[in-house]
Amino acid sequence: MAHKVQAAVVRSKNAPVTIETIIVPNPGPGEVVVDVSTCGVCHTDYSYIEGGVGDNYPYLLGHESTAVVSEIGEGVTNVKVGDKVILNWRAVCGECRACKKGQLQYCFDTHNAQQKMTLEDGTELEAALGIGSFAEKTLVAAGQCTKIDAKLEDQQDAAVGLLGCGIVAGIGATINTGELQRGETMAVIGCGGVGMAAIQGAQLAGATTIIAVDIDDAKLEQAKTLGATHTINSKNQDPVETIREYTDGFGADLVVEAVGHPETYKQAFYARDLAGRVVLVGVPHPDMKLELPFQDVFSRGGSLKSAWYGDTLPSRDFPMLVEQYLLGRLDLDAFVTERISLNNINEAFDKMNAGKVLRSVVEM
Ligand SMILES: [Zn+2]
Ligand SMILES: [Zn+2]
Numbered sequence: 001m002a003h004k005v006q007a008a009v010v011r012s013k014n015a016p017v018t019i020e021t022i023i024v025p026n027p028g029p030g031e032v033v034v035d036v037s038t039c040g041v042c043h044t045d046y047s048y049i050e051g052g053v054g055d056n057y058p059y060l061l062g063h064e065s066t067a068v069v070s071e072i073g074e075g076v077t078n079v080k081v082g083d084k085v086i087l088n089w090r091a092v093c094g095e096c097r098a099c100k101k102g103q104l105q106y107c108f109d110t111h112n113a114q115q116k117m118t119l120e121d122g123t124e125l126e127a128a129l130g131i132g133s134f135a136e137k138t139l140v141a142a143g144q145c146t147k148i149d150a151k152l153e154d155q156q157d158a159a160v161g162l163l164g165c166g167i168v169a170g171i172g173a174t175i176n177t178g179e180l181q182r183g184e185t186m187a188v189i190g191c192g193g194v195g196m197a198a199i200q201g202a203q204l205a206g207a208t209t210i211i212a213v214d215i216d217d218a219k220l221e222q223a224k225t226l227g228a229t230h231t232i233n234s235k236n237q238d239p240v241e242t243i244r245e246y247t248d249g250f251g252a253d254l255v256v257e258a259v260g261h262p263e264t265y266k267q268a269f270y271a272r273d274l275a276g277r278v279v280l281v282g283v284p285h286p287d288m289k290l291e292l293p294f295q296d297v298f299s300r301g302g303s304l305k306s307a308w309y310g311d312t313l314p315s316r317d318f319p320m321l322v323e324q325y326l327l328g329r330l331d332l333d334a335f336v337t338e339r340i341s342l343n344n345i346n347e348a349f350d351k352m353n354a355g356k357v358l359r360s361v362v363e364m
Contacts, residue, residue: 013050025139033138036066036138038161060126062134066158066160067133068085093109168312170194171200178254180202180205184254187256189213191222192358213232222334252272255277338357339363
């Protein structure tokens with residue numbers, strides 16, 4: 001029996017999000033239906049609203065979730081009914097050239113559920129990031145579910161579900177892509193949710209100097225509580241000079257650019273030590289161009305990398321990060337600014353766009 005559930009849908013570009021009845025089909029081969037417990041409100045959901053991702057309206061929004069598996073399709077072996085899981089964007093294929101090299105985190109042929117969820121009139125819904133979890137139930141590929149064995153209190157679902165997107169993008173940019181080592185120095189430019197998570201990643205990796213750069217003093221204050229040892233308001237201070245000052249005149253071993261703008265990328269490029277690393281995790285607009293003196297790219301050495309989803313492999317990284325959270329080493333609770341119901345979702349987008357929250361989390 002297909003299910004009728006309530007869900008948050010955007011029907012056209014820049015339309016308000018509406019709560020609608022949707023149909024979630026029975027899981028087909030390799031698919032599962034989950035009961036969503038929590039879902040974070042993310043900038044990517046807003047990109048779907050404003051047409052930044054495409055125009056396949058209507059979209060079923062939501063993708064940062066903890067859930068419980070309620071039905072499994074044929075051939076599903078990685079989870080069973082009743083398992084608590086964190087959802088991720090993409091199930092790895094296991095067969096492409098990246099997977100065959102053992103680099104499943106780069107899988108070039110990821111997939112989501114084959115079947116579509118629909119509105120009551122049969123209109124097919126496009127699920128945000130292949131998840132669509134601002135809904136009481138959603139349909140995903142089994143590989144989009146990572147089972148969490150650790151004992152979590154229901155209260156902790158909201159924080160843990162955020163690992164599914166922005167938080168692992170930031171932590172992964174530092175640890176996986178940036179390969180930050182104990183005792184190294186790092187700076188992060190841009191202290192939204194992803195930048196704050198990059199700071200937490202630096203603390204987890206054992207960095208000694210962690211420099212937060214932003215133009216908002218309130219965010220910089222919060223960055224300190226999450227592990228930043230130094231802060232720079234780049235409206236008042238030159239970030240490149242000041243990062244050098246805080247690193248004995250050399251620049252940081254790793255600079256994470258969490259804005260996605262050519263100007264801040266150049267700051268990151270010059271704020272790193274010789275042979276240092278830059279990791280771009282901020283998402284640029286399609287019309288942006290980067291210009292750098294080519295000789296500087298050569299002579300400064302080191303590496304310029306981009307982190308897509310923080311080069312995260314959910315099956316490897318999610319359970320480890322949940323353990324770190326339960327051990328008190330990773331402060332996921334700090335990212336949950338407020339808990340709301342599905343009906344308050346439009347207000348939550350307004351607060352997010354005003355920079356007033358790290359995350360509003362919908363509790364189903
Ligand atoms: Zn693959
Ligand atoms: Zn997200």
